[in-house]
Amino acid sequence: MSYAISGECCSDASCVAVCPMNCIHPSPGEPRFGAGASLFIDPRTCIDCGACADICPVDAAKPVDQSAPEDVERNAAYYADREPLDGTDLDAWQAPAYQTWGGGPRRVLVVGAGPAGMYATRELLLRTTAEVTLVDRLAEVGGLARFGVAPDHPRTRQIISTFERIAEHPRVRWRPGTDAAGLASGYDAVIHAVGAYQSRRLGIPGEEAACAAEDFVAWYNDRPGAVLPVELTGPRAVVVGNGNVALDLARVLLSDETRLAQMELRDDVRRTLAASGIREVVLLGRRGPEEAAYTASALDELSAFPGAQLRFNARPTRWSEAGLELDTGETIAAGNLFTAIGFEGKPVAGLPFDAERGVVPNVRGAVVDRPGQYVAGWIKRGARGGIGINKACAQETVLTMLATS
Incomplete structure (x- = not known):
């Protein structure tokens, strides 16, 4: 669609x-x-x-x-009489008024091959003559686009093929499965696009027995090394959160065998989901519906699942075998608790860190008090916004780099 x-x-x-x-x-x-x-x-x-x-x-x-x-x-x-345009045709397509570095090739290190890192690499290729070294601790490009998109949204993952083309460009040295520690020396600039994969915590007793979105999404998307940390137990589950990730979890949990068969899932993941017995998912918002973070299209998509219920203005206080206790005194009986209240970044070695916001302090992508160091994506602006927004974010960072170099 x-x-x-x-x-x-x-x-x-x-x-x-x-x-x-x-x-x-x-x-x-x-x-x-x-x-x-x-x-x-x-x-x-x-x-x-x-x-x-x-x-x-x-x-x-x-x-x-x-x-x-x-x-x-x-x-x-x-578009009836126009050929399809590929915005990443790096050999033929040029946006107007691109600024370029002079003085011959420069060396730039991009850490992270998710959407922010790939768009930053693309901007460097289009706007500069730089040689780019691209590293990621995983073996494939894509990051959030590969391992964060819900399996019932396969069209969104088509962007991965574009990212793979960028990684194959002659001026890109792609180093998969590489830890960036110790690599910064010898480069004129470093762009850190390391994302924010760590799930925020509710901070309630019993939460250690719950399943965070970070773990569940990584498991059903077959991220290397990911395992399901809980046993799925029906007939009801509670998902705390009111963003698109929370709605993704609800759709996956409520999918029947026919729907699961249409998704790109590992066989054992599909079998585990089909056998879970979960037929009802309560989506719990700690604030009101006016502050919900999901998009209208995501909510409309969820409306096709009669087992989904939305509840607002209720704060969890404890999770136990009896279910999820709320500040209202009520307990929602459920076999599983999933938390999807957002993600936060982790400190980056050698860079300042704002623990409250979960970001590296920066001015339009330039790291504060660290000349030559830049950030893009969620580690720059916080864990908000989808795949496409990283394009404008990376562009701002590269333009800042050009203006300060």
């Missing part, structure tokens, strides 16, 4: 900046930008990541099944 832009489009181009596939046009600098009533999404290259919907200030970007038929037709018609 792709997205479409309706006639309410304000044409401020926020969506253009975050689209990971360069599929929203006309963009600034192109003919017809600002002259028409709308921007348009190319349905042939849209990967259904929802980044445009997340950032649209007027709620004009919507999944096609929630869009008016005339809006869907108008978006498709704009």
Whole structure:
């Protein structure tokens, strides 16, 4: 399923900046930008990541099944006589007014091959003549796009093929399965794009027997070394959290054998989920619905599951075999507790760290008091925003690097 832009489009181009596939046009600098009533999404290259919907200030970007038929037709018609554009065609595509470093090749180390690191690498290739060394502790590129996307959203993972192309560029030295410790010397600049994979904790008694989103998502997405730390026990589970990750967990837990068979899952993961007996999931929000962090499209998708229940303004106080105790005095009987209240970054060796925010202190990507050190992605801005938003984030970091080099 792709997205479409309706006639309410304000044409401020926020969506253009975050689209990971360069599929929203006309963009600034192109003919017809600002002259028409709308921007348009190319349905042939849209990967259904929802980044445009997340950032649209007027709620004009919507999944096609929630869009008016005339809006869907108008978006498709704009591209009827145009070849699909690949925003990462590094040999042919150049955005206007790119600034480049002079003085010949420079050496840059990018730590982390998730979306932020890959977009940072892409920006370096397009804007500079730098030689880029790209390292990651895992054996494959992708990070969140590979190991964080729900298995029932396969289109979103199509961006991985783009990241693989970036890693194969002649000016990129891709070093998978590499610890970055001790590698910083000998480089003109280092971009740390290490993400924020550590789940936040509720801080309640009995939480050690719960399953954090970090572990459950890594397990069902087959992240190397990941194991399921709990036994799945039906018929009811509680998921504390009201973001898209919490809704992802609920959909996966409530999927029947037919739906599971359509997902890209390891056989033993599929069997374990099918045998769990979980038929009801209570999604618990500690604040009100007006502060919920999920997107409208994610909520609409969950509405197809009759076993999903949303509850708000209830704070957990204890988890035990009896279930989840709340500050209201009520206990929700359940076999499993999952926590999905967000992620936080970990300190990066040699860099300052803001423990309260879980980020490396920075100014537009430049690490405070560390010349030549930069950050991008969640370790820069906190664990918020989807895959596409990392594109604009990485661009800002690289432009800051160019301005300070």
